[in-house]
Amino acid sequence: MRWSRPRQISKAFEDKWKGKLEQAAGKSGDLGLGAAVREFEALEDLMGRIGSFAGLTYFSDTSDPANGKLYGDVQSKLTDMASHLLFFSLEMNRIEDAVIDAALQTDMLAAHYKPWIVDLRLDKPYQLDDKIEQLFLEKSMTGASAFNRLFDETMASLKFTIDGEELPLEVTLSMLQDANPETRRKAAEALTATFKANLRIFTLITNTLAKDKEISDRWRGFTDIADSRHLANRVEREVVDALTAAVKEAYPRLSHRYYAMKAKWLGMEQMNFWDRNAPLPETPNALIPWEDAKETVLSAYGAFDPGMADIARKFFDGGWIDAPVRPGKAPGAFAHPTVPSAHPYVLVNYMGKPRDVMTLAHELGHGVHQVLAGEQGALMASTPLTLAETASVFGEMLTFRALLDKTRDNRERKAMLAQKVEDMINTVVRQIAFYEFERKIHTARKEES
Ligand SMILES: [Zn+2]
Structure with a gap:
């Protein structure tokens, strides 16, 4: 170049x-x-x-x-x-x-x-x-971006050993959703073993990034640890504080009650941490082929508005989606808006689980929003996280409703609803728990300096 x-x-x-x-x-x-x-x-x-x-x-x-x-x-x-x-x-x-x-x-x-x-x-x-x-x-x-890159490259290079076989992260993580409790336990133990073996590098990365942030915040005059993030999200501290307090107050009647019920459904006294995302026995086991996932999402979008499906179809027809799992490929999923003069790209790691279909619907919700927002031009097309997630969760819910309406078997419906409740707990409750955890890390780092 x-x-x-x-x-x-x-x-x-x-x-x-x-x-x-x-x-x-x-x-x-x-x-x-x-x-x-x-x-x-x-x-x-x-x-x-x-x-x-x-x-x-x-x-x-x-x-x-x-x-x-x-x-x-x-x-x-x-x-x-x-x-x-x-x-x-x-x-x-x-x-x-x-x-x-x-x-x-x-x-x-x-x-x-x-x-x-x-x-x-x-x-x-x-x-x-x-x-x-x-x-x-x-x-x-040489500061934050270098350490972010070190983290990405370390994560992508990790191998997890199960029954003598070395597996990449995404495959191991998806085994936590396996119907067999032994498979889930082995996956959890393999994850723990590899992360533990890399403890020193992850500690160094976390401590460095936390210190880097403390330095920036101090120079710029941000008082609270989360203030720079709130500013980037265009949201007031009071709003986030109220949200955090409300969700924490609801922990007992949301997540605690749900997981107690789930333990009972799984026939356990108490769940192990690797059972958190276990499928209920009623969950259909068959893997969903990519073509079916595509049709499911497009018809759900189309039932809401044909124009929304038309935009989403471009992602499939135009090769804007990187779906298969490959060694070295970034884990997780995202929709990258790129720039208004081009078009967005979606990355998923599709393995045919019902949750993978939801992830596809979620990322395409971002994708459709990004295409529509592109008209605003390079400076005004991007949206803060607080707003961006509205479009993706909307796309996800459209797809879920369509799937639920199509399902007649009551046991299957129960499993689907349970899965959706878990997704929502992951989206809201777990995210608040992450936020509280990060606050503690940054507070500790700040007090040390
Ligand atoms: Zn999202």
């Missing part, structure tokens, strides 16, 4: 606009603030396109050194480009409110970008001097 061109473009942008944004706010047309934001948006799209290509190639096989090299090289070049663009948001936020407000009134193009400009100004109180911001940006390569 030749890099002189992207660097030239970002440098040209810097030469053209640096130190001139306040002036631009008094003009309109090609020299106005709106024109500057539009040029910035085009650069964001270009950088996002290059970064998505390298990232998705890497996630498709993290064990291939060529992919790792591409990913690392591209990140470093993009950081170089970003360092020429950093002035833009810093300088925008130094312009007085009154000047910005006036520009939004007189410059039509600036008015178009109002949601982005308003959002950007939320960062203003935590913004540091230009030189420090520059250092933060360049150091991020």
